[in-house]
Amino acid sequence: xxxxxxxxxxxxxxxxxIASTKIDALAGKHGREVIWRPILLGITFKRTGQAPLxxxxxxxxxxRHDFARSARYHGVPFRQPSVFPxxxxxxxxxxxxxxxxxxxxxxxxxxxxxxxxxxxxxxISNPSDxxxxxxxxxxxxxxxxxxxxxxxxxxxxxxxVEAAIARGVFGSPFVFVDDEPFWGVDRLxxxxxxxxxxxx
Amino acid sequence: xxxxxxxxxxxxxxxxxIASTKIDALAGKHGREVIWRPILLGITFKRTGQAPLxxxxxxxxxxRHDFARSARYHGVPFRQPSVFPxxxxxxxxxxxxxxxxxxxxxxxxxxxxxxxxxxxxxxISNPSDxxxxxxxxxxxxxxxxxxxxxxxxxxxxxxxVEAAIARGVFGSPFVFVDDEPFWGVDRLxxxxxxxxxxxx
Numbered sequence: 103x104x105x106x107x108x109x110x111x112x113x114x115x116x117x118x119x120i121a122s123t124k125i126d127a128l129a130g131k132h133g134r135e136v137i138w139r140p141i142l143l144g145i146t147f148k149r150t151g152q153a154p155l156x157x158x159x160x161x162x163x164x165x166r167h168d169f170a171r172s173a174r175y176h177g178v179p180f181r182q183p184s185v186f187p188x189x190x191x192x193x194x195x196x197x198x199x200x201x202x203x204x205x206x207x208x209x210x211x212x213x214x215x216x217x218x219x220x221x222x223x224x225x226i227s228n229p230s231d232x233x234x235x236x237x238x239x240x241x242x243x244x245x246x247x248x249x250x251x252x253x254x255x256x257x258x259x260x261x262x263v264e265a266a267i268a269r270g271v272f273g274s275p276f277v278f279v280d281d282e283p284f285w286g287v288d289r290l291x292x293x294x295x296x297x298x299x300x301x302x
Numbered sequence: 303x304x305x306x307x308x309x310x311x312x313x314x315x316x317x318x319x320i321a322s323t324k325i326d327a328l329a330g331k332h333g334r335e336v337i338w339r340p341i342l343l344g345i346t347f348k349r350t351g352q353a354p355l356x357x358x359x360x361x362x363x364x365x366r367h368d369f370a371r372s373a374r375y376h377g378v379p380f381r382q383p384s385v386f387p388x389x390x391x392x393x394x395x396x397x398x399x400x401x402x403x404x405x406x407x408x409x410x411x412x413x414x415x416x417x418x419x420x421x422x423x424x425x426i427s428n429p430s431d432x433x434x435x436x437x438x439x440x441x442x443x444x445x446x447x448x449x450x451x452x453x454x455x456x457x458x459x460x461x462x463v464e465a466a467i468a469r470g471v472f473g474s475p476f477v478f479v480d481d482e483p484f485w486g487v488d489r490l491x492x493x494x495x496x497x498x499x500x501x502x
Contacts, residue, residue: 288486
């Protein structure tokens with residue numbers, strides 16, 4: 103089996119959300135699996151001196167417009183969250199907590215968290231909201247609540263982000279096909295051609 | 303005749319260069335003309351607090367890789383210039399000087415300047431190089447040399463950049479279809495669908 107793609111994303115990233123609805127099917131068409139890897143853009147932005155899109159003059163206004171238009175272009179339902187962007191420690195930690203036992207269940211949780219934030223305007227930065235969504239998928243709410251405060255899980259998420267940065271990740275979505283890096287939902291076309299032809 | 307598209311670009315922008323080889327054909331397929339409008343990213347970046355891509359940690363390395371890969375993806379010949387990025391007052395002023403008399407000749411000059419910079423590694427920030435390229439297309443070298451130092455032409459270019467910023471332009475390429483803004487060569491697909499369907 104060919105090597106799995108690595109899909110890095112932040113739970114507050116509209117372009118990450120759009121890509122999350124496409125990446126498994128795209129990879130699967132070419133016999134590839136996808137490993138999902140939530141990151142924390144707050145940390146990567148500090149490291150690279152970038153600012154969150156909405157705070158950049160001109161670019162911020164454009165981006166809000168482009169989020170919704172790109173979602174329509176890709177046929178993905180989208181509503182601009184009223185609180186945006188948000189810190190995403192709670193959903194990232196919940197993802198990893200589930201992922202340690204079951205990668206498919208973690209992907210299902212990620213889809214549910216993204217839908218909650220980008221369709222139902224649920225602020226998933228609140229641990230209680232993230233926990234409720236996980237509980238709705240059959241996960242143990244009390245165990246997750248305890249895990250979200252567990253130092254080992256916090257460290258694991260931080261280490262994942264540091265490993266991503268060490269690999270060159272600075273935005274969301276960010277995909278590696280073998281060792282080839284692709285940043286942005288607007289690189290899905292290039293990813294597809296790369297998978298078809300093994301490079302170009 | 304439907305309204306012309308506005309194509310904003312900086313002569314130092316690899317993505318602007320790639321788009322410059324596509325935009326007229328794309329618009330023409332849908333019965334539209336294109337007005338070319340060189341800008342100075344040095345000014346827009348100061349206004350929005352952005353930094354040139356190569357100077358941003360991680361993003362800079364990725365971008366250099368992506369410039370060449372995106373050029374291959376779009377089938378456009380490309381070589382990374384040894385001096386990059388460059389200030390683009392000289393080519394922008396030369397473009398406007400020609401454009402005041404002949405828009406098609408100005409586009410031909412823009413293509414030649416872009417090819418010189420992104421294929422032949424000619425540093426078009428040097429007025430002498432820009433003038434030599436214009437002369438090769440039949441323009442009067444002495445007249446252009448004088449024009450490049452003309453205060454009125456300098457002011458015109460600055461006013462064009464200010465007008466672009468006032469319209470929301472913050473990067474290159476930046477295209478308006480009617481009043482709809484599209485940033486980046488990776489929005490050509492969306493531009494195409496917008497032209498086909500009058501919006502989506």
